[in-house]
Amino acid sequence: MNIVMALFPLIILIAMGYLLKQTRFVTDDFWGNSEKLNYFILFPSLLFLNLSNVELDLATVSSMLGILILVILLAAIALFVVKKIYNIPVQRFGVYMQSQVRFNTYIGLSLMASLFGPKGMQMFAMLIAVAIPLVNILSVLALSSLSWNTLGKTVISITRNPLILGCIVGVSFNLLDLGVMESIEQLVKLLAAMSLPLGLLSVGAALQFDQFKTNISGLLMNVFGRLLIMPILAFAVCQAFHLSHLESMILVVFFSLPTASAAYILTRYFHGDSELMAGIISLQTLCFALTFPLLMSLFF
Template sequence: MNVVMALFPLIMLIAMGYIFKRTQFLTDEFWRGAEKLNYLILFPVLLFNNLAYIKLELATITQVLLALFIIILITALTLWVARAFFHIPIARFGVYVQSQIRFNTYIGLSIMSLLFGAQGMQMFAMMIALAIPLVNVISVLAFSQGQGLKPTQIVFSLIKNPLILGCLIGIVFNLLQLSLFSGLEQLFKILASMSLPLGLICVGAALQFADLKHDYSRLLLNTVGRLMVVPSLAYLICYALNLNQFETIVLVVFFALPTASASYILTRYFNGDSQLMAGVISLQTLCFAVTFPVLMLLLS
């Protein structure tokens, strides 16, 4: 399928969300409720479904997960070195870390489904089972320096994360070969099918282009880093580990995704530079529509 055509429904859903929000077609209460419903129920169910019933080929996915871990670790360590060298304030440093290592799962799963079908969805699901806890830990650590957070507090906040719970329960079901009764299984499939379109519409509603006027150099640096530099690093790591073409493409696509909309929530929670974070999310999401087709053309 042509990459532009595959992106079209995603772009339209995001655009619909942006228009609905800006025209007040739907109230602010709706968006708060929709985001809460998707974050607490629909998306965890989707992650559970994608992990509970797939064939976990751990022997074949080990190299992919190793590459994923290495790329995230190198990116995070590079940012920590830059912080020490440039004396970056914590309020902005947490924004930089999230903008480079977090990923928009709604866009990612939609692209995997459209471009690579069930095989891509399964590999992506296994990748995010590792990535979601890892990037959340690193993001919290980036903000928590000097705030006196105890390791137990960080662990407890991660355990409560519904996305992590959805992944963990799905993996347990898979490993123990458990199953739901048919009625509940069908209900979960219906709930899961609602998650991605609603999530993409909420992504559009969360875009704040007015914040693009804030600090051009930092916005551009974070966008170029995420959409061009990190995918290039991913390609080099895949080449070094001798991954096959499909695994390489999936990993590069993973690291070419814009940062997660939820990064804004974590930034506000830790009193970070939320205006900069909002601008980064918006600019990365906007530029992704241009950089991703180019990236896929280079990989083909």
């Protein structure tokens, strides 16, 4: 499918969310409540549904998983080195970490279905089963002042993360070959079906442009790192390990995604620089519509 056509419904839903928020077609309370609903119930249901039913062929995607972990850890290590050199405060460093290692799963799942069909969705589901816990742990660590006094809060935040729990429960049901009642499965499917469109609308509603006037250079550096450096690094590693064309495409698409809109929620929870996080999410989401077709035409 044409890249532009695959992006079209995503862009429209994001634009709708932005216009609905700006015109106050629905109250501001709706967006906060819908994000909370999606983060704690709908999106974990989607993760559970995908991971409990997917055919977990780890042997097939072992190379992809290895490269996924390698690229994420390389980025995280580089950021920790930069933090040490420039003495970056935790409130801002947590934003930088999330802007580079987290990914917008709503956009990713929508793209995989459009571009690669069921096979791509299956491979992507196995990737996010590993990626979501990993990037959430890195994000919590980056937002925390690591000490014995804060260790308990950090561990509790990781274990209570609904996205991590959704992945763990979904994979557990899959590996143990546990079934659910048909009526419950239908309920989970209905909840999961609401997640992607509501999530994309919420991405649009969360777009904020105030930071563009005061911190444009910092915002552009984060956009450049996430939307260009990360996918280029992923492509280079894929070529070094001789991955197949489809595997390379899926990994490059994964690392081409803008950061997660849920990063704003986590940043606020840990009292990080939430305004900067909102600006980064907004600019990355906008620029993604330009950088993604460029990368696809360049590499594939």
